[in-house]
Amino acid sequence: MTFGEFDVIETYFTHRFAQRDDVQVSVGDDGAVVAIDPTEDLVVVTDTMVAGVHFDANTPARAIGHKILAVNLSDLAAMGAEPRWFSLALTLPEIDEEWLTGFSTGLKEMSEYYDCSLIGGDTTRGPLTITITAHGVVPKGKALLRSGAKPGDWIYVSHALGDAGLALAVQQKRLAIPDQHYRKVCERLFFPTPRVALGQSLRGIASSAIDISDGLLSDLGHILKASRVGARLSLDELPLSLPMTESLSQEQALQLALTSGDDYELCFTVPESQRGLFDTLVAHAATKPICIGRITSDLNRVVLELDGEPWQLPAGEQGYQHFAFSSERGHDGQS
Amino acid sequence: MTFGEFDVIETYFTHRFAQRDDVQVSVGDDGAVVAIDPTEDLVVVTDTMVAGVHFDANTPARAIGHKILAVNLSDLAAMGAEPRWFSLALTLPEIDEEWLTGFSTGLKEMSEYYDCSLIGGDTTRGPLTITITAHGVVPKGKALLRSGAKPGDWIYVSHALGDAGLALAVQQKRLAIPDQHYRKVCERLFFPTPRVALGQSLRGIASSAIDISDGLLSDLGHILKASRVGARLSLDELPLSLPMTESLSQEQALQLALTSGDDYELCFTVPESQRGLFDTLVAHAATKPICIGRITSDLNRVVLELDGEPWQLPAGEQGYQHFAFSSERGHDGQS
Numbered sequence: 309m310t311f312g313e314f315d316v317i318e319t320y321f322t323h324r325f326a327q328r329d330d331v332q333v334s335v336g337d338d339g340a341v342v343a344i345d346p347t348e349d350l351v352v353v354t355d356t357m358v359a360g361v362h363f364d365a366n367t368p369a370r371a372i373g374h375k376i377l378a379v380n381l382s383d384l385a386a387m388g389a390e391p392r393w394f395s396l397a398l399t400l401p402e403i404d405e406e407w408l409t410g411f412s413t414g415l416k417e418m419s420e421y422y423d424c425s426l427i428g429g430d431t432t433r434g435p436l437t438i439t440i441t442a443h444g445v446v447p448k449g450k451a452l453l454r455s456g457a458k459p460g461d462w463i464y465v466s467h468a469l470g471d472a473g474l475a476l477a478v479q480q481k482r483l484a485i486p487d488q489h490y491r492k493v494c495e496r497l498f499f500p501t502p503r504v505a506l507g508q509s510l511r512g513i514a515s516s517a518i519d520i521s522d523g524l525l526s527d528l529g530h531i532l533k534a535s536r537v538g539a540r541l542s543l544d545e546l547p548l549s550l551p552m553t554e555s556l557s558q559e560q561a562l563q564l565a566l567t568s569g570d571d572y573e574l575c576f577t578v579p580e581s582q583r584g585l586f587d588t589l590v591a592h593a594a595t596k597p598i599c600i601g602r603i604t605s606d607l608n609r610v611v612l613e614l615d616g617e618p619w620q621l622p623a624g625e626q627g628y629q630h631f632a633f634s635s636e637r638g639h640d641g642q643s
Numbered sequence: 644m645t646f647g648e649f650d651v652i653e654t655y656f657t658h659r660f661a662q663r664d665d666v667q668v669s670v671g672d673d674g675a676v677v678a679i680d681p682t683e684d685l686v687v688v689t690d691t692m693v694a695g696v697h698f699d700a701n702t703p704a705r706a707i708g709h710k711i712l713a714v715n716l717s718d719l720a721a722m723g724a725e726p727r728w729f730s731l732a733l734t735l736p737e738i739d740e741e742w743l744t745g746f747s748t749g750l751k752e753m754s755e756y757y758d759c760s761l762i763g764g765d766t767t768r769g770p771l772t773i774t775i776t777a778h779g780v781v782p783k784g785k786a787l788l789r790s791g792a793k794p795g796d797w798i799y800v801s802h803a804l805g806d807a808g809l810a811l812a813v814q815q816k817r818l819a820i821p822d823q824h825y826r827k828v829c830e831r832l833f834f835p836t837p838r839v840a841l842g843q844s845l846r847g848i849a850s851s852a853i854d855i856s857d858g859l860l861s862d863l864g865h866i867l868k869a870s871r872v873g874a875r876l877s878l879d880e881l882p883l884s885l886p887m888t889e890s891l892s893q894e895q896a897l898q899l900a901l902t903s904g905d906d907y908e909l910c911f912t913v914p915e916s917q918r919g920l921f922d923t924l925v926a927h928a929a930t931k932p933i934c935i936g937r938i939t940s941d942l943n944r945v946v947l948e949l950d951g952e953p954w955q956l957p958a959g960e961q962g963y964q965h966f967a968f969s970s971e972r973g974h975d976g977q978s
Contacts, residue, residue: 316738316766320747321731328760331728340762342728342778345680352762354730354776358769393666393677395689396656397732397774403651412655425663427675427687430774431651434693437769439732441689441776445679 333453336534338386338518339444341451351444351451353383359436366479369407371498372438373414378500379521380442381422382572385507386519388452389444391422396429397439422504452510452517452576457535459605461515461577464597466503468547469524470561471496473568483560489551496549500572506597510576513586517576523567525610525621528575538606543614547598562614563621577603668788671869673721673853674779676786686779686786688718694771701814704742706833707773708749713835714856715777716757717907720842721854723787724779726757731764732774757839787845787852787911792870794940796850796912799932801838803882804859805896806831808903818895824886835907841932845911848921852911858902860945860956863910873941878949882933897949898956912938 322335332349333341339353357363357376377394384391396415400408419426424442475497477483478490485493503519510517516535520527532538543562552561574597578586590596604611612619657670667684668676674688692698692711712729719726731750754761759777810832812818813825820828838854845852851870855862867873878897887896909932913921925931939946947954 316735316743317764320743321750321761321764324747325751325761326755328727328758331760331762334760334762335764337763340728340730342762344683344685344780348679350679350685350778352728352730352776352778354732354763354765356732356734356765356767356774358734358767358772361767361769392663393675393687395675395687395776397689397691397776399691399693399772400651408651408655412659415656416660420661423663425666425669426656426660427666427669427677428672428689429652429670430689430691432691432693432696434696434772435770437693437734437772439691439765439774439776441687441730441732441774443677443685443687 333451337454338383339389341387341446345448347448348445349448349451351384351387351389351446352441353380353387354439354441355379355383356437356439368498369410370414373411374418374499375414376438376440377415377418377424377442378502379572380440381418381424381502381504382500382519382521384442384444385502385504386452386517386574387444387446388450388507388511388517389446390508391424391442391444391504393425393427394419394440394442395427398429399432399434399437401434401436422502446511450511452507452514454516454518454531454534457516457531457537457577457603458579459537459603461579461603462583462599463528463539463541463601463603464576464578464599465520465524465547466506466574466597467595468549468552469520469571469573470552470565470568471549472500472570473564474552474556476568476570477564483556485551485555489555492549493551497570500570502572503574506574506593506595509589513578513582513589514576515579517574520569520571520573520575522569524575525566526569528610529608531575531577532608532610535603536607538604538609538611539601540604540611540613541601543612543619545598545600562619566621668786672789673718674724676722676781678783680783682783683780684783684786686719686722686724686781687776688715688722689774689776690714690718691772691774703833704745705749708746708751709753709834711773711775712750712753712759712777713837714907715775716753716759716837716839717835717854717856719777719779720837720839721787721852721909722779722781723785723842723846723852724781725843726759726777726779726839728760728762729754729775729777730762733764734767734769734772736769736771757837781846785846787842787849789851789853789866789869792851792866792872792912792938793914794872794938796914796938797918797934798863798874798876798936798938799911799913799934800855800859800882801841801909801932802930803884803887804855804906804908805887805899805903806884807835807905808858808899809887809891811903811905812899818891820886820890824890827884828886832905835905837907838909841909841928841930844924848913848917848924849911850914852909855904855906855908855910857904859910860901861904863945864943866910866912867943867945870938871942873939873944873946874936875939875946875948876936878947878954880933880935897954901956
């Protein structure tokens with residue numbers, strides 16, 4: 309048994325601390341929601357990346373700068389929030405000018421592209437650790453939560469899954485794939501795209517949402533737990549990239565798409581009543597979300613089907629556990 | 644020459660990043676100020692503490708939990724902000740239940756006393772590093788900044804200085820003092836009191852403010868630089884505790900009070916025109932700020948006087964430099 313991040317937070321923090329009345333959503337979703345204004349809520353998200361845990365010495369500094377903001381913007385996207393500002397806490401073992409140039413370039417590109425301004429932070433000396441706290445806004449009461457899915461709702465993912473996990477598996481020499489495929493999946497691992505516009509467009513349409521940082525089954529599991537529902541997934545519909553389908557067996561590909569993290573796609577649910585509106589919304593979108601299943605009333609149970617037959621993951625592969633000391637790496641993402 | 648925190652932030656971040664129009668104060672004050680509402684501004688501060696840099700293995704876990712929130716609340720106080728919410732990024736090498744219990748107890752006490760709610764965060768595995776981003780609010784345009792001091796303004800500090808530095812010096816065996824004094828100054832090092840109520844009461848009265856995290860001369864220096872002024876300090880007025888005056892020579896005491904950090908008192912300036920209002924305000928306060936000097940027009944120059952005579956620090960003692968690799972410890976505080 310591992311002592312997971314969720315246990316740490318629940319045991320020592322969530323249940324012990326008194327809360328202000330203006331806190332609408334606290335620990336336990338992709339971000340927090342607090343009341344700031346009669347018409348808008350503030351959404352606050354925090355993600356940390358630690359050297360040797362979330363990235364290694366081979367990761368380009370520009371990718372680290374890109375990714376630390378991308379994973380925070382992905383949390384904002386999962387809440388339906390419009391990004392505004394972020395703070396940076398940077399702990400550095402030394403002043404490496406080349407690294408700082410690359411890191412700040414990646415960060416600046418994301419900051420300016422998504423119009424999310426760096427407003428402050430703290431620089432300290434110590435083992436390389438980077439924390440960003442990002443702020444966004446949503447119209448009052450419109451934040452997307454994990455807790456609104458209902459039986460019968462359709463389950464979507466925003467784009468192909470498993471690429472980042474494939475890149476990591478190749479890096480760690482657990483899998484070998486052709487070079488041109490490796491380059492493509494490395495882009496996805498190093499430079500994830502937060503689904504910021506999609507997240508905002510889902511306000512009032514999606515009944516729940518989360519971003520996939522730990523693997524589809526693990527993150528969908530948070531929706532199921534928070535919403536007290538289950539899910540049935542049709543694996544035939546699971547979107548897979550060319551590198552995945554051309555380099556791997558079907559079982560390998562499905563396993564990665566279901567359990568590997570770092571893709572930062574959105575997973576969300578749409579009620580039948582909103583499906584027409586949703587289809588219209590995405591009709592002309594460049595990246596079209598894919599419907600992969602349906603919510604059931606079977607609490608916390610996920611049924612997987614392939615070609616109409618039940619399908620099971622190899623034993624022990626149930627998605628990534630945060631802060632698993634038995635595992636090789638930790639992982640980021642607000643609990 | 645050391646490559647300080649200020650250079651890192653200015654070189655790689657401040658001047659390179661485009662900013663949104665709603666950012667009113669960014670990197671370069673105790674916190675950032677952003678517009679959220681027609682009547683209120685949001686103040687955001689961030690501070691990191693790293694094991695082996697900001698605290699050592701002898702620091703009680705409860706003190707670490709107290710202090711990481713206290714230093715953030717102190718930044719909010721220096722901006723005149725009312726605390727509201729905070730996020731916690733906690734990187735842990737292992738799950739140590741005793742440590743987590745102590746840490747979360749210290750954090751909870753501060754959180755509840757100052758009505759500042761824990762709203763989220765991230766728990767990761769890695770070298771012990773703690774970052775808090777705290778949020779407060781001020782009436783629109785009323786945040787206290789470093790940049791408003793004018794020649795003739797009176798310079799105040801909120802309470803006795805140097806105690807935390809004395810505790811550290813004793814811990815590091817650079818000084819020896821009687822036990823009963825050591826216990827008192829340790830309280831100040833481990834459990835600093837953020838001057839939250841004082842900070843808010845200074846809105847509209849103080850022309851500038853900062854919290855003393857790095858030493859009076861260093862932090863007053865930020866006010867002088869931001870306000871483009873100088874200062875004359877009367878060291879006879881510098882408030883010193885009994886442990887300081889009873890255990891140290893006058894020179895040792897003044898040196899600590901001027902240059903040692905970690906006191907988290909406020910330093911602020913009050914224009915002559917507001918002095919009557921200010922005196923009325925503090926007449927019945929339990930902790931009375933002390934006037935220690937006056938702002939001059941002599942850009943960035945600090946004149947020290949004792950008994951009406953010029954006084955100089957021993958060479959090389961000019962206050963703490965953030966992120967100084969030549970130094971034994973790094974330091975927290977937004978640049």
